[in-house]
Amino acid sequence: DTAVSQTPKYLVTQMGNDKSIKCEQNLGHDTMYWYKQDSKKFLKIMFSYNNKELIINETVPNRFSPKSPDKAHLNLHINSLELGDSAVYFCASGTGRGAPHQETQYFGPGTRLLVL
Amino acid sequence: GNSVTQMEGPVTLSEEAFLTINCTYTATGYPSLFWYVQYPGEGLQLLLKATKADDKGSNKGFEATYRKETTSFHLEKGSVQVSDSAVYFCALSDRAAGNKLTFGGGTRVLVKP
Numbered sequence: 001d002t003a004v005s006q007t008p009k010y011l012v013t014q015m016g017n018d019k020s021i022k023c024e025q026n027l028g029h030d031t032m033y034w035y036k037q038d039s040k041k042f043l044k045i046m047f048s049y050n051n052k053e054l055i056i057n058e059t060v061p062n063r064f065s066p067k068s069p070d071k072a073h074l075n076l077h078i079n080s081l082e083l084g085d086s087a088v089y090f091c092a093s094g095t096g097r098g099a100p101h102q103e104t105q106y107f108g109p110g111t112r113l114l115v116l
Numbered sequence: 117g118n119s120v121t122q123m124e125g126p127v128t129l130s131e132e133a134f135l136t137i138n139c140t141y142t143a144t145g146y147p148s149l150f151w152y153v154q155y156p157g158e159g160l161q162l163l164l165k166a167t168k169a170d171d172k173g174s175n176k177g178f179e180a181t182y183r184k185e186t187t188s189f190h191l192e193k194g195s196v197q198v199s200d201s202a203v204y205f206c207a208l209s210d211r212a213a214g215n216k217l218t219f220g221g222g223t224r225v226l227v228k229p
Contacts, residue, residue, distance in 0.1 A: 004159070033216075033217075040221070041154075041203055041221065041222040041224075042219075042221050042222070043160075043205065043219040043222070044219070045216045045217060045218075048216065055214070056214055056216050058216075090159055090160065092159075092160075100209075100211075100215040101147070101148050101209040101210060101211040101215045102148045102165070102167045102209070103209075103215075104150075104162045104165065105160075105162070105217060106161075106162075107152075107159035107160040107161065108159050109157075109158055109159045110158075110159050
């Protein structure tokens with residue numbers, strides 16, 4: 001069983017389009033995250049949710065809107081895609097309980113987005 | 117703000133060679149420190165972690181010791197294998213900064229037979 005899954009794995013689209021990436025975790029975790037990895041492998045957090053509530057919102061353009069229908073799912077919707085949005089997007093989850101700054105995060109396989 | 121600096125790669129080694137990847141950090145609070153590994157085409161997975169000063173994290177022959185005095189968390193392995201070829205990320209998480217993971221830039225390691 002895949003612990004953290006993302007769909008689609010690859011996404012090629014034109015500038016200006018709107019697209020969504022879905023993430024699901026079956027670990028029973030309370031916290032989920034979205035990260036962006038650029039072409040130089042630099043990884044940066046975008047958002048985190050705890051029990052469907054937004055906790056972290058880094059300085060991400062408001063074209064990016066996360067949605068958490070339940071604590072096992074955190075989807076990422078991107079409006080008006082731009083060339084600079086091309087990257088690998090990783091979903092992750094963590095227990096969110098106890099000492100969250102010590103927790104292990106579990107990552108999905110990534111979604112490779114290419115905007116043409 | 118928090119930051120993590122790790123040596124740039126790529127690091128190319130022969131099998132059974134000794135590997136060291138340097139990592140230093142800046143944090144506002146008292147962070148936990150992590151090494152994550154990303155194998156080709158996959159997501160990141162935790163390699164090891166340490167949550168307080170002088171703790172040593174270890175896994176799969178890799179080790180790293182939390183050195184508060186030098187703000188470092190260097191990763192070492194005594195004898196690498198071809199299967200260790202991957203990108204390694206040093207990271208920290210700090211309660212004072214909202215518990216988010218802050219990553220270094222990653223170090224690509226290539227082990228040749």
